[in-house]
Amino acid sequence: MRLFLFSLCIASLAASTSASDLHVGATTVDITPDRPVALDGQMHVRISEKPETHIFATALGLESREGDRVLDQAIMVSCDIVAIREGLIELVREKARDRLPGFDLNKLVLNATHTHTAPVTMKGDRYSLLGKKVMLPMEYTDFLVERIVAAAAQSWEQRKPAKAGWGQGQAVIAQNRRATYADGTAKMYGPTNVPEFRGIEGYEDHNLEVLFFWDLNNTLIATAVNVPCPSQEVEGLKVIHADFWDPVRRQLRERHGKDLHILAWTGAGGDQVPRPMYGKAADERMRRLRGLTRLEEVARRVVRGWEEAYEGAKLEPVTGAVLQHQTKKIDLPWRKVTEKELADAQKAVEQYKDDPKEQWKYLWNQGVVDRYETEKSGKAGVFQMELHALRLGDVAIATNEFELFTDYGVQMKARSPAVQTFLIQLTGSGGYLPTPRAVAGGSYSAIIQSSRVGPEGGQALVDETVKAFNDLWPAPDAKETSK
CATH class of the missing domain: 1.10.12 (Lyase 2-enoyl-coa Hydratase; Chain  A, domain 2)
Incomplete structure (x- = not known):
């Protein structure tokens, strides 16, 4: 029995370290337009009046090597926009072809923070500009693509030997935004102070997953923060705004260095919002006593959770973390x-x-x-989605193109073989992916107009993601574990 336990410990250690070296580079670029733009994320036209904050794209380049031999690689870019609209990743990869020689462009992935105060990047006439003199959506898209490519290339050119770490904190940011009622219906942002109210529809994930990267002089150079909630605190404004990621970035840089690169990863949070559905009076009173706006309060919680994760992760930096990156197309059935x-x-x-x-x-x-x-x-065919599954030491990372309801994310995390699991939504433009309970309740985010893929496809996505994780964590050989 002791030999069996010893062999498991050795196997776990080998998963975190190897003879390989991890090389890391990171860059942040400004993607704020210099003229008014149509703002994305609402069903009506909004034209930006000013940049209330700057918005950014942050790139993280990862490469594992054994001597001069490349084992695997990834470039991950987080963007302060509402979604990675159809065709955007293809434009970026094509433009990056000459800037990233030797890099597998299929392993470049974008994600959106889902701020609703960023420019429209979609094609077509869905947003009418009503004759205003603004930067057209495709004009902004061209600018955005150039900036993303520049960030990706710079992160790749700057990669150097580094250490990685991972940690978990807790931050009450995600609040399920679907209220349910006595007649079986549900409503996004529905009233909760009425006799018909029966409860909040789904689960909320308050775990904050964080990655850290240090150079070999122990300087923190980059961090990836995985919040299972979209950045929608200031969604209705007519300004450019990075939402709660702006104060989060400012506070982390004040504490840990002005050159810290911060990737914003939105976890499974299609049915979540960073605002309370009930208890609002108490929330407002506590913010008044602290002297904070709601945006500052959300940032306070994220930063506090980040610090909790950092306190643990810095005690166990990993020099040779295994990096594996799988990417594949999966077919999900359309919702009928x-x-x-x-x-x-x-x-x-x-x-x-x-x-x-x-x-x-x-x-x-x-x-x-x-x-x-x-x-x-x-x-009808199928919805084809590009799935990225990565292993970094004891950490699993997976992407999806949806506003994925949290219950699916909980399934993925619960079934993952990794010590810690990160989920990144909105790497494409798949729309909401609701649960069976949400579809039965109806309302925006669960109705057919909001959803191209339904619960059948959601379960298939869970199973495909878990399968990809298991491929990265093969079961130990039975003969070895029995010694």
């Missing part, structure tokens, strides 16, 4: 349109089609009608 959903969408199409101010809602509903027609023709 019911007859009632079709009728509701057709009614909305008729209501909005001739109103230029409601093009967002018109196209949102027309998309459902088009999907139904595609299904009836037998050409």
